[in-house]
Amino acid sequence: MQFLTSVIVLSCVYAILASGFVVIYRSSRILNFSYADVVMLIGYFSVTMLELIGGPPVISLAIVLIVSFLFGLVIYALLIRPMAGQPIFSTIILTVALGIILQAFTILVWRGELESISLGWRQYYSLFEGIRLASTEIVIIITTILFFIALSGFYRFSRIGHQMRATAENTLLAAQRGINIYFVTALAWAIGIFATGIASILLGSNYAVSLYMGHVAIKAFSVALVGGLDSIKGIIPAAFIVALTELAASNYINPRLADTMPFIIMLTVLLIRPWGLWGTEEEIERV
Amino acid sequence: MKIKKAEKSPYLKTSFAKDMVIEAFDTPFRKKCAVLGFFVLVGFPFVASGYFVHIANLIAISCIGALALNLLCGNAGLLSLGHAGFMASGAFTTAIMTLHFKMPIWIVLPVSGVVGAMLGFIAGLPSLRLKGIYLGLSTLAMHHLIHYGCSEYQFHGGFGFGIRIEDPRIGPLILADDRVWYFVLWVLVGLTALYIKNLLRSRPGRAWIAIHNRDIAAEIIGINIGYYKVLAFIVSSMITAMAGSLYSYYTNVASIDEYSFMLTIYYLAMIIVGGMGSILGSLMGAFLITILPFTFLYIFDFFEVSGVMKNFFFAVRSGIFGVVIILFLLIEPLGLAEIWRRVRTFFQLWPFRFKPLQVTKR
Numbered sequence: 001m002q003f004l005t006s007v008i009v010l011s012c013v014y015a016i017l018a019s020g021f022v023v024i025y026r027s028s029r030i031l032n033f034s035y036a037d038v039v040m041l042i043g044y045f046s047v048t049m050l051e052l053i054g055g056p057p058v059i060s061l062a063i064v065l066i067v068s069f070l071f072g073l074v075i076y077a078l079l080i081r082p083m084a085g086q087p088i089f090s091t092i093i094l095t096v097a098l099g100i101i102l103q104a105f106t107i108l109v110w111r112g113e114l115e116s117i118s119l120g121w122r123q124y125y126s127l128f129e130g131i132r133l134a135s136t137e138i139v140i141i142i143t144t145i146l147f148f149i150a151l152s153g154f155y156r157f158s159r160i161g162h163q164m165r166a167t168a169e170n171t172l173l174a175a176q177r178g179i180n181i182y183f184v185t186a187l188a189w190a191i192g193i194f195a196t197g198i199a200s201i202l203l204g205s206n207y208a209v210s211l212y213m214g215h216v217a218i219k220a221f222s223v224a225l226v227g228g229l230d231s232i233k234g235i236i237p238a239a240f241i242v243a244l245t246e247l248a249a250s251n252y253i254n255p256r257l258a259d260t261m262p263f264i265i266m267l268t269v270l271l272i273r274p275w276g277l278w279g280t281e282e283e284i285e286r287v
Numbered sequence: 288m289k290i291k292k293a294e295k296s297p298y299l300k301t302s303f304a305k306d307m308v309i310e311a312f313d314t315p316f317r318k319k320c321a322v323l324g325f326f327v328l329v330g331f332p333f334v335a336s337g338y339f340v341h342i343a344n345l346i347a348i349s350c351i352g353a354l355a356l357n358l359l360c361g362n363a364g365l366l367s368l369g370h371a372g373f374m375a376s377g378a379f380t381t382a383i384m385t386l387h388f389k390m391p392i393w394i395v396l397p398v399s400g401v402v403g404a405m406l407g408f409i410a411g412l413p414s415l416r417l418k419g420i421y422l423g424l425s426t427l428a429m430h431h432l433i434h435y436g437c438s439e440y441q442f443h444g445g446f447g448f449g450i451r452i453e454d455p456r457i458g459p460l461i462l463a464d465d466r467v468w469y470f471v472l473w474v475l476v477g478l479t480a481l482y483i484k485n486l487l488r489s490r491p492g493r494a495w496i497a498i499h500n501r502d503i504a505a506e507i508i509g510i511n512i513g514y515y516k517v518l519a520f521i522v523s524s525m526i527t528a529m530a531g532s533l534y535s536y537y538t539n540v541a542s543i544d545e546y547s548f549m550l551t552i553y554y555l556a557m558i559i560v561g562g563m564g565s566i567l568g569s570l571m572g573a574f575l576i577t578i579l580p581f582t583f584l585y586i587f588d589f590f591e592v593s594g595v596m597k598n599f600f601f602a603v604r605s606g607i608f609g610v611v612i613i614l615f616l617l618i619e620p621l622g623l624a625e626i627w628r629r630v631r632t633f634f635q636l637w638p639f640r641f642k643p644l645q646v647t648k649r
Binding site for chain 1 (some may be wrong): 360364366412413416417419420421423424425427428429431432434435438439442549552555556559596599602603604605606608609610612613616617620
């Protein structure tokens with residue numbers, strides 16, 4: 001049972017991380033390889049904000065989230081927008097390059113020290129059948145549920161959400177119907193980085209803020225891909241599958257295999273169902 | 288009055304054989320450049336100090352790797368993020384062969400190539416179904432699998448900081464001195480460039496360019512897409528694995544920490560800065576990206592920069608790479624090779640800006 005709870009917690013983290021990829025991919029067809037470094041940067045940034053502002057952590061973390069939202073807009077405006085019309089290869093390499101710049105910046109500013117984000121309190125609760133849950137893990141589960149309700153509600157009920165879905169389905173038609181696709185794509189980037197901010201705070205509060213926290217984010221690639229790069233509803237089951245296999249491998253086979261397991265699953269899915277388990281089949285351009 | 292027959296311009300190609308001449312020896316100017324470059328290369332180790340010869344050797348190894356990656360990404364248009372993995376496979380094949388079987392270099396190097404080719408075949412299989420981002424992700428997964436395998440070997444074998452590799456010997460010659468290595472490596476660079484050039488101007492090269500431009504059209508004109516895509520992966524990863532093998536021989540150590548995803552980024556930076564799909568571009572990119580950190584070390588020493596920037600030099604280095612890549616992608620996506628072409632055209636046409644329209648001489 002303890003195993004199952006840790007799987008659930010890990011899959012919640014993966015789900016939020018992967019939703020950042022998917023939201024960005026749906027709108028701009030760009031896979032954001034700088035993700036791992038953005039996670040790290042926001043993690044360190046929130047540590048600094050907590051120290052600077054003080055008081056209840058809610059205020060400073062809200063500021064961090066607003067800043068990460070704006071950061072997404074800035075990335076889109078400065079780097080992604082000028083690359084419109086370039087081959088997909090170039091834009092991927094661009095995000096990789098952005099990633100290493102952010103990583104260098106983080107190392108130079110924060111010196112790569114081990115920090116942690118404190119949410120004010122941390123204690124363990126014993127539930128039935130001897131399951132122990134940390135308070136931060138409960139925060140992770142609740143935040144993930146709330147975030148996904150908010151995201152799907154936004155896509156389903158709001159006007160801008162409708163426009164984003166239309167743009168994701170057919171950009172050209174959406175533009176002809178008068179949707180400002182640049183605004184929509186910029187918003188998708190902002191939401192994507194915002195989701196990263198949430199994931200980064202959760203990771204930092206439950207584990208630690210370090211130079212290696214981005215490794216978790218790299219594994220979230222495989223979550224996004226297993227679920228289908230353009231499908232929001234595929235994220236949660238895919239996150240569960242990946243977290244389950246990863247922890248099973250680390251518990252029963254070899255702890256060092258755990259980091260490779262998500263990639264094995266990803267390769268398998270790519271070979272059998274390249275569009276992912278819940279993605280749309282037309283999405284992938286078949287050779 | 289006798290009309291003097293105008294001398295044929297060396298730029299005018301009148302036969303297919305002339306069109307197939309390797310570009311480096313094409314025109315008189317280029318011939319002069321090639322001869323000059325050859326003498327500079329040969330003379331360099333006799334003039335330069337050991338430090339610079341060492342850098343030149345690193346450049347040579349990068350050139351081989353960049354040529355292989357450019358063949359795959361630039362010419363065949365297949366995105367590969369598994370370059371470091373293939374290099375690691377070559378390095379670890381070398382380590383295992385020399386450690387357990389005491390094989391000489393002239394067996395180890397081809398065997399590394401074969402291992403790389405087999406891994407390339409496996410990595411190329413997804414390319415039968417996938418394109419673009421999806422293919423990139425599958426090669427990334429391949430990188431992590433190879434990385435895992437190599438690190439398992441390294442840590443289970445008890446080689447904490449890497450596996451030591453003895454200096455290779457060919458007959459009576461021991462490859463230990465940097466200056467001896469210099470000639471071996473640069474001859475290999477020349478052979479690799481020639482090999483790739485020959486591939487590109489024969490059927491496989493034309494097929495790759497066709498697939499790159501439009502794969503559906505390529506299939507319609509009768510190119511077996513699957514075969515040529517997998518072939519591109521096999522050839523590229525074979526050369527890459529040999530580059531990895533050479534690197535581990537040269538540095539006397541095979542350690543998995545060297546072959547992280549960062550190495551892939553460096554090689555991608557080389558081909559982007561140099562120019563996608565251009566042999567000269569690969570060489571220029573490898574040169575620039577390899578000397579960039581040494582240049583910055585020199586500048587830091589010169590201005591006596593200390594503190595954070597010096598202590599975290601590896602971070603500064605990768606940040607500079609990131610900035611260089613982004614600047615090239617945004618400003619000159621075709622790379623140094625395109626800048627070089629423009630400069631050349633400028634001087635060829637000078638004082639005119641454009642080629643005059645069909646001037647007939649009487």
